Amino acid sequence: xxxxxxxxxxxxxxxxxxxxxxxxxxxxxxxxxxxxxxxxxxxxxxxxxxxxxxxxxxxxxxxxxxxxxxxxxxxxxxxxxxxxxxxxxxxxxxxxxxxxxxxxxxxxxxxxxxxxxxxxxxxxxxxxxxxx
Numbered sequence: 001x002x003x004x005x006x007x008x009x010x011x012x013x014x015x016x017x018x019x020x021x022x023x024x025x026x027x028x029x030x031x032x033x034x035x036x037x038x039x040x041x042x043x044x045x046x047x048x049x050x051x052x053x054x055x056x057x058x059x060x061x062x063x064x065x066x067x068x069x070x071x072x073x074x075x076x077x078x079x080x081x082x083x084x085x086x087x088x089x090x091x092x093x094x095x096x097x098x099x100x101x102x103x104x105x106x107x108x109x110x111x112x113x114x115x116x117x118x119x120x121x122x123x124x125x126x127x128x129x130x131x132x
Contacts, residue, residue: 006108006116008123009068013044014051021055021074026081029055033086036093039101046097046104053123056082056090060130064123084131091127094120 004011009018020028032052035045054064055071059079067075097104098120108116 006113006119008047008050008054008064008119009071011047013047017048017051018068018070022070025078026086029059029082030086030089033089033093036096036102038096041096041099041102041104043103043107046102049093049097050104050120050123053090053094053127056086057123057126057130060087060127062126062130064126087127087130091124091131094124094127 008014017032020032029052032048033056035041036049041049054067055074057063058067058071058075059082063072063075096102098117099105
């Protein structure tokens with residue numbers, strides 16, 4: 001049975017990516033953020049990029065309430081390696097996933113679930129706060 005919810009860690013693609021996160025440092029987060037590049041963003045890539053953006057925000061002291069335990073552990077061990085440039089990259093990734101060239105945005109639009117967009121707005125605001 002698959003997981004599917006509007007928060008960053010409520011889908012199978014993000015949960016699968018957490019296994020990669022456990023095995024690496026900041027470069028794993030950067031690679032995940034880059035999956036929302038300057039092209040059409042497929043849903044799995046978008047979900048992973050959003051999870052990585054959430055890890056980035058948590059690393060800057062702006063987590064989304066309750067995080068999965070392994071994310072909290074990762075932030076404690078590796079979060080200091082996340083830079084302001086990473087935060088900017090995370091913000092750009094979230095904007096791309098929320099944009100017109102994103103399968104995930106299309107799927108959530110079809111589902112008529114405004115909480116997904118609200119959660120992205122919250123994440124972008126927490127990332128912007130980290131840049132101030």
